Amino acid sequence: xxxxxxxxxxxxxxxxxxxxxxxxxxxxxxxxxxxxxxxxxxxxxxxxxxxxxxxxxxxxxxxxxxxxxxxxxxxxxxxxxxxxxxxxxxxxxxxxxxxxxxxxxxxxxxxxxxxxxxxxxxxxxxxxxxxxxxxxxxxxxxxxxxxxxxxxxxxxxxxxxxxxxxxxxxxxxxxxxxxxxxxxxxxxxxxxxxxxxxxxxxxxxxxxxxxxxxxxxxxxxxxxxxxxxxxxxxxxxxxxxxxxxxxxx
Ligand SMILES: NC(=O)c1ccc[n+]([C@@H]2O[C@H](COP(=O)([O-])OP(=O)(O)OC[C@H]3O[C@@H](n4cnc5c(N)ncnc54)[C@H](OP(=O)(O)O)[C@@H]3O)[C@@H](O)[C@H]2O)c1
Numbered sequence: 001x002x003x004x005x006x007x008x009x010x011x012x013x014x015x016x017x018x019x020x021x022x023x024x025x026x027x028x029x030x031x032x033x034x035x036x037x038x039x040x041x042x043x044x045x046x047x048x049x050x051x052x053x054x055x056x057x058x059x060x061x062x063x064x065x066x067x068x069x070x071x072x073x074x075x076x077x078x079x080x081x082x083x084x085x086x087x088x089x090x091x092x093x094x095x096x097x098x099x100x101x102x103x104x105x106x107x108x109x110x111x112x113x114x115x116x117x118x119x120x121x122x123x124x125x126x127x128x129x130x131x132x133x134x135x136x137x138x139x140x141x142x143x144x145x146x147x148x149x150x151x152x153x154x155x156x157x158x159x160x161x162x163x164x165x166x167x168x169x170x171x172x173x174x175x176x177x178x179x180x181x182x183x184x185x186x187x188x189x190x191x192x193x194x195x196x197x198x199x200x201x202x203x204x205x206x207x208x209x210x211x212x213x214x215x216x217x218x219x220x221x222x223x224x225x226x227x228x229x230x231x232x233x234x235x236x237x238x239x240x241x242x243x244x245x246x247x248x249x
Contacts, residue, residue, distance in 0.1 A: 003016040003019050003063065003228070003234070005225075005227055006226045008224075008225040008227075009224050009225060010225065020070040020071050026188075028167050031157075031162075032157035032161050033076065033077070033166045033167055035169045035186055035187050036074075036191060037170075037171045037172075037189070037191065038071045038170060038171075039173055039190070039191070039193070040068075041059065041195065041207055042195050043194060043196065043197060043198055044199055044200060046059075047204070047206060047207055049197075052204055053083050056087070059195050059197070060193045061230075063232060064195065067191075067234060071170060071191060074168065076168050077098065077099060077160060077164070077166040077168075077169050078097075078098050079100070079170070080098070080172045081101060082101060082102040082104065082107060084174040085100050086106070086108055089112045092116070094116050095120070097117075097122065098117060098120060098122070099169075100122075101123070101153070101177065102123060102151075103150060105130075105133035105134075107140075109136070109137070109139065114140040119142075121142070124144050124159075126148055127145045127148055127149075129143075144159060153177075157169070157186060171187075173207070175205045176209060176210055178209075182213075182219055183210075183211070185241035188239055189238055189239060190237045191234070191237075192236075194232065195232055196230075214243075214245075216246040218243060219240060219244075220244050222237060223235065224237060224238050
C-alpha cells in the first residue's frame with residue numbers, strides 16, 4: 001500500500017498511509033447522528049461485478065479494503081440495508097452497534113452481523129410487521145418499530161441518537177438506503193472509492209438508486225479530499241443538504 005495525497009482541504013493532513021485512521025468529525029446535529037456513507041464503484045459507477053443484488057466483492061482493491069475497515073472504526077454505529085445483508089457476511093468490530101432495516105423481515109439471522117454481537121444488533125421495521133415475524137427477529141436482534149408500513153429513516157436516526165447515544169453513524173449502503181438518506185437530507189459525508197474498472201450493464205446498481213431527486217434537481221457535493229493508490233482513487237465529499245433546482249429551459 002502506498003497512498004498519495006492529491007488534494008486535502010485539511011491543512012493539517014497527516015501521513016497519507018494513515019488515511020481515515022483518525023477522523024475528527026464535526027459536532028452532529030442535535031436530533032440525529034452525523035452520517036457518513038462509504039461506497040466503492042467502478043469508473044462507470046457500478047457497485048457490483050456480479051448480479052445486481054450479489055456481493056460487492058472485487059469492486060475495490062486491497063487498499064480499499066483497508067480503508068473500508070478503518071472507516072468502520074470511526075463511528076459509534078453502522079447501518080446497512082436488508083439486501084446488502086443478504087448478499088454476504090457483514091462483519092463489524094464486535095463492540096460496534098449495528099443497524100439494519102427491513103419490511104419483509106426476510107433477514108439472514110445467521111449472518112455475522114447478528115451472531116458476532118448479540119445485544120448490539122438492531123433491526124428497524126415498520127409497525128405493520130406481523131407479530132410472528134417480529135418474534136423471529138427478536139431471537140437474534142433488538143427490534144425497533146418506526147413508521148407505519150415503511151421504516152421512517154429520519155425517525156430511526158433520531159432513535160439512534162436519543163436512545164442509543166449514537167453520535168456518528170456509518171452507512172454502508174446499499175443504494176436503496178443511500179437514496180432515502182440523501183433525499184431526506186440526512187447525509188453529511190460520502191466516502192467513495194473509484195476503482196480503475198469499467199463494468200457496464202444497465203441492470204447493475206450505482207451508489208444511489210430509487211426515485212432520486214425531482215427532475216432538474218440534485219444535491220451538490222464538495223470535495224474534502226482526494227488520495228490515490230496507483231490507479232484507484234479515494235474521494236471524500238461533504239454533502240450540501242439543500243438540493244439545487246436548475247432554472248426552467
Ligand atoms: N460497492 C459497494 O460499496 C456496495 C455497498 C453496499 C451494497 N452494495 C451492493 O448493493 C446491493 C444491494 O443494494 P440495494 O439497494 O438493492 O439494497 P439495500 O439498500 O442494501 O437494502 C434494501 C432493503 O432494505 C430494506 N429497506 C430499505 N429501506 C427501507 C425502509 N424505508 N423501510 C423498510 N425496509 C427498508 C428492504 O429490505 P427487505 O427487502 O428485507 O424488506 C429493502 O429491500 C448488493 O448487491 C450489495 O452488494 C455495494
